[in-house]
Amino acid sequence: KAGVTQTPRYLIKTRGQQVTLSCSPISGHRSVSWYQQTPGQGLQFLFEYFSETQRNKGNFPGRFSGRQFSNSRSEMNVSTLELGDSALYLCASSLGTDMWEAFFGQGTRLTVV
Amino acid sequence: DQQVKQNSPSLSVQEGRISILNCDYTNSMFDYFLWYKKYPAEGPTFLISISSIKDKNEDGRFTVFLNKSAKHLSLHIVPSQPGDSAVYFCAASGSRNYGGSQGNLIFGKGTKLSVKP
Numbered sequence: 758k759a760g761v762t763q764t765p766r767y768l769i770k771t772r773g774q775q776v777t778l779s780c781s782p783i784s785g786h787r788s789v790s791w792y793q794q795t796p797g798q799g800l801q802f803l804f805e806y807f808s809e810t811q812r813n814k815g816n817f818p819g820r821f822s823g824r825q826f827s828n829s830r831s832e833m834n835v836s837t838l839e840l841g842d843s844a845l846y847l848c849a850s851s852l853g854t855d856m857w858e859a860f861f862g863q864g865t866r867l868t869v870v
Numbered sequence: 871d872q873q874v875k876q877n878s879p880s881l882s883v884q885e886g887r888i889s890i891l892n893c894d895y896t897n898s899m900f901d902y903f904l905w906y907k908k909y910p911a912e913g914p915t916f917l918i919s920i921s922s923i924k925d926k927n928e929d930g931r932f933t934v935f936l937n938k939s940a941k942h943l944s945l946h947i948v949p950s951q952p953g954d955s956a957v958y959f960c961a962a963s964g965s966r967n968y969g970g971s972q973g974n975l976i977f978g979k980g981t982k983l984s985v986k987p
Binding site: 761763790792799800801802805813815845847849857858859860861862863864866 | 913978
């Protein structure tokens, strides 16, 4: 059974640009969540999508957005990149029902220069 | 304000001995707790979870204990092995009835475990 796949693994962008990250969840999982990991703040919840709808949202500015497609694949977009957006972005998938375990992908390392 | 706290940034244990990783939380609405293990440049790997209706859950060498009155949980690894060396994260989630959702995990900042041969 394939795990959670995130692409790309590494990305370098310039301040002011925008970026789109992709996540393919485990087959059968309907919930996809995004997290940002930085050395200072640890793992912070960005948002969760379930059946193409945003079900929950963390405390991040509107520059961070996402969407989910009918096949449960999800994308995350960050516009007007800032240096502080440099982080490891992690996607997690789960069934979205009674089982609360979330399984993470390997992440996308974004560097903003 | 941190809702999930792991007060020990690091822990060093001898191979074969017990590793005890601790986690405290402040939000009484949390009703599901999880432990993850993370290696550098990789995503967290799910280890074990516990629901608030239980006080113990065991899976092989890993046991999680939950003390709801103290808002404290701990992960015991017995016996510890060098391959267990990693950063361990405690995470909590609240009931959907209180705005929580399966995807909204609140993480502690992690404890780096080193198991020495």
